[in-house]
Amino acid sequence: MNKQLEQRHRVVQVITKFLTPMILLFAFYVQFHGDFGPGGGFQAGVIFASVFILHGLIFGEGRTRLVVTPNILRISMSLGLLLYAGTGVVSLLLGGNFLDYSVLASDAVSGQHWGIFVVELGVGITVAAVMISLFYCFSSNRFLDRIPFKIQEEE
Amino acid sequence: MFEDIAAIEHFVVMILLTVLIVLTLGIIYLKDLLAAVILSGLYSLVSAAIFVAMDAVDVAFTEAAVGAGISTIILLGALSFTKREQKPQKHNNLPALIIVCMTGALLIYGTLDMPSYGDGKSPANSNPQLAQHYLQKSPDETGVPNVVTSVLASYRGYDTLGETAVVFTAAIGVLSLLGLRRRRRQEDPNLTPRQRRRQQSEDT
Numbered sequence: 001m002n003k004q005l006e007q008r009h010r011v012v013q014v015i016t017k018f019l020t021p022m023i024l025l026f027a028f029y030v031q032f033h034g035d036f037g038p039g040g041g042f043q044a045g046v047i048f049a050s051v052f053i054l055h056g057l058i059f060g061e062g063r064t065r066l067v068v069t070p071n072i073l074r075i076s077m078s079l080g081l082l083l084y085a086g087t088g089v090v091s092l093l094l095g096g097n098f099l100d101y102s103v104l105a106s107d108a109v110s111g112q113h114w115g116i117f118v119v120e121l122g123v124g125i126t127v128a129a130v131m132i133s134l135f136y137c138f139s140s141n142r143f144l145d146r147i148p149f150k151i152q153e154e155e
Numbered sequence: 156m157f158e159d160i161a162a163i164e165h166f167v168v169m170i171l172l173t174v175l176i177v178l179t180l181g182i183i184y185l186k187d188l189l190a191a192v193i194l195s196g197l198y199s200l201v202s203a204a205i206f207v208a209m210d211a212v213d214v215a216f217t218e219a220a221v222g223a224g225i226s227t228i229i230l231l232g233a234l235s236f237t238k239r240e241q242k243p244q245k246h247n248n249l250p251a252l253i254i255v256c257m258t259g260a261l262l263i264y265g266t267l268d269m270p271s272y273g274d275g276k277s278p279a280n281s282n283p284q285l286a287q288h289y290l291q292k293s294p295d296e297t298g299v300p301n302v303v304t305s306v307l308a309s310y311r312g313y314d315t316l317g318e319t320a321v322v323f324t325a326a327i328g329v330l331s332l333l334g335l336r337r338r339r340r341q342e343d344p345n346l347t348p349r350q351r352r353r354q355q356s357e358d359t
Contacts, residue, residue, distance in 0.1 A: 030216075035299045038212040040307060046220040053228055066350050070335035081323050084316055099312040112297040116308040123319050130326040131225055137333040138232025 009058070016058045023051045031124050035113075041120040045127025053135045061139045073133045080126030087118050161273075164208055171205045186241045188234055196227035209272070213303045 031044030056064040088099040096103035101115020178198045185191045199222025206215035270277030279286050289306055299305040307315055346354070 034304050035301055037301060038216050038303070040213065040304055043213075043216045043220050046217075046225055050220070050224055053225070057228075062354065063346075066346075066353060069353075073335070077323060077326060081319055084319055088312075088316070099316065101309060101312075109296070109298040112305075112309055113299070115312075116297065116299060116304065119308045119312065119315070120304070123315065126319050126323055130322050133326060133335060134225075134229055134329055135232070136335055137329055138229050138235075 013058055016054055020051055020055065023047060023054075027051070031120065032117075034120060035116065041123025042127055044120075045124040046131055048124065048128040049131030049135070052132050056135060056139060061136065065136070068132055070133065070136065073129045073136070076125050077129035077133065080122040080124070080129065083122030083125065084119050087115055087122070091115070168205055168208050171201055171208065174201050175205075186243075187239065188237070188241055189231075189239055192227060192230045192234060195230065196223045199223040199226070 027044050027048040030039035030047055031041065034040035034044070052064055052068055055067070087101070087104075091100050091103055092098050094103040099115075099119075101112045101119075102108035103111060104114050105111035175198060178194055178201065182191045182194050182198070185194065199218055203215040203219040203223065206212075206218060270279075274280070289302055289310065293302045293305045294300050297305040297309050299309075
């Protein structure tokens with residue numbers, strides 16, 4: 001049974017594997033090009049998380065947990081927020097106000113640039129980790145039974 | 156020429172808003188929860204289209220990714236904890252209808268005070284110090300051409316820090332209710348012994 005189902009969804013699986021690097025690349029583009037076009041940490045985090053959710057839907061959540069373990073999620077969720085708040089603390093220590101990025105580099109403009117870069121990265125990491133862990137929380141095996149692309153089946 | 160384009164834009168937004176109302180009625184009247192979830196995803200997609208028509212591309216991006224993508228998946232997951240059909244309602248819900256109508260009327264009454272869309276005399280546009288400062292000085296002060304990003308991350312950095320903390324707190328709430336542990340493990344025959352050991356170590 002398992003084998004048959006896997007055969008039947010082979011096309012979806014191959015397409016998913018083909019699309020995965022492209023979606024990841026798009027997530028990084030949205031993350032780091034947010035200064036110049038639409039996008040930023042929130043959107044990039046969601047797009048980044050959607051790759052792992054897609055993987056979980058097609059290949060079963062058990063295998064996604066091998067790639068991104070709950071421990072990684074727990075750590076990176078807090079790490080993103082710490083990165084954001086830490087930027088504020090660093091700018092305090094360098095003699096500016098909290099979250100005043102102008103003091104982060106030799107001149108104000110590049111300081112702002114670095115500050116926005118780091119802060120958006122923090123937002124992206126937190127949002128991606130939160131989204132993936134929400135998916136883990138809500139996807140029990142019963143959930144996988146309902147969606148059409150499941151490959152795991154009771155033996 | 157520009158008035159024509161504005162008129163067409165208004166027309167498109169009006170049509171999309173009508174679609175939104177139809178979708179909302181569909182979500183209310185459907186007893187099939189799966190269909191309601193799919194319609195709510197569609198609702199987010201149409202709102203994203205409205206935001207694009209109103210030139211708020213960043214908001215549209217977020218709405219399409221979060222509303223139409225992730226939250227539909229998570230609602231589908233939440234659906235697996237319950238039944239697919241809505242229970243038939245037996246009690247009388249006239250008081251609830253009255254309260255909802257009153258709240259809706261109050262909200263519409265509140266919007267009467269708001270400036271109309273694209274109003275040049277709105278407080279944000281008629282007090283040029285702040286808005287004009289963002290629009291004109293942002294590239295020089297922050298080196299970031301996208302004003303949305305510079306306002307979000309730099310000028311209004313405190314707000315975004317708070318938003319990130321809210322997302323983090325919401326995740327902590329869900330994790331403490333549902334947990335990240337897997338509830339029931341099925342054997343996956345294609346895993347290598349090493350991967351299986353990792354799955355088992357995660358259980359304990």
